[in-house]
Amino acid sequence: MxxxxxxxxxxxxxxxxxxxxxxxxxxxxxxxxxxxxxxxxxxxxxxxxxxxxxxxxxxxxxxxxxxxxxxxxxxxxxxxxxxxxxxxxxxxxxxxxxxxxxxxxDIERAEPLVAETFALVVTDRERAMIGDDAMKATLLFAVKEAVYKAAYPLDRVFLEFADIEVDLDQGVAATKPGRSLTVRYATTLSHVVALAYA
Structure with a gap:
């Protein structure tokens, strides 16, 4: 295993x-x-x-x-x-x-998110929670990708990263159209995996 x-x-x-x-x-x-x-x-x-x-x-x-x-x-x-x-x-x-x-x-390599992408992915509210932690930003990236994949078939709305707010501590995400999803994640030495569901 x-x-x-x-x-x-x-x-x-x-x-x-x-x-x-x-x-x-x-x-x-x-x-x-x-x-x-x-x-x-x-x-x-x-x-x-x-x-x-x-x-x-x-x-x-x-x-x-x-x-x-x-x-x-x-x-x-x-x-x-x-x-x-x-x-x-x-x-x-x-x-x-x-x-x-x-x-x-979603699955991503367990590598720090580059600065340019960090600015696109992380909202001000999320930045207050994770600071400048680029590994947590990679986690947010994966979670938001998973949220989008769960939400799109339900709402048929294209979401930017800023349209999704994630609270990693509470395990929830909210989309701009008003949908709330449960989020979970796992990390290994090589990868980050995120799951979102309703």
Whole structure:
């Protein structure tokens, strides 16, 4: 069991399944027709990898998971879920739609957020809580990405980072349109993983 396995096991609330895999040569071959239109090999490979993980979680090896108009994955009826990847790791989260309205997940390298991005991601209120801690800013980045992925299918509103306020201590996030979501996160030596759900 890796650090990431342990982190994800502790991250998942009751009823949420989270899985991951290292992106590998050939994962692009897992894409079904119509799932993604990108021609870039690394994008196709990562997109195939996250779908391999999602299909394993759902025990549906032939399931197609196409993208919606906003780039969100289209799940089967009675399933909510989310997909994410960096350049190395593909990760997916799924749950029963009777238990959860929406789920968002994100994974980022556990590296300090660069100053230019820090200013875009962190609101004044959040800055008062985290100060100049660039690692906590990376965590906020991941949490806000997860929140967006959970909120967009519900509200169909494009959110900037400033449209999401996160309270890491309370484990909640609020969006500009007025939606509140629960947030959880886990860190390993190499990665930060964030989960948001309603």
């Amino acid at each position: 890796t650090d990431l396995d342990t982190a994800l096991r502790d991250l998942a609330p009751l009823g949420v399944l989270i899985g991951w895999r290292r992106i590998a040569e050939g994962d692009e071959g897992a894409l079904n027709r119509g799932e993604i239109s990108a021609t870039n090999l690394s994008v196709r490979r990562a997109s195939g990898a996250v779908r391999i993980v999602a299909r394993e979680l759902l025990r549906a090896p032939d399931l197609a998971i196409p993208k919606g108009e906003g780039g969100e994955p289209i799940w089967p009826r009675m399933v909510v879920g989310s997909l994410a990847h960096d350049d190395e790791i593909a990760i997916a989260a799924t749950a029963n739609a009777e238990d959860y309205e929406a789920i968002g997940i």
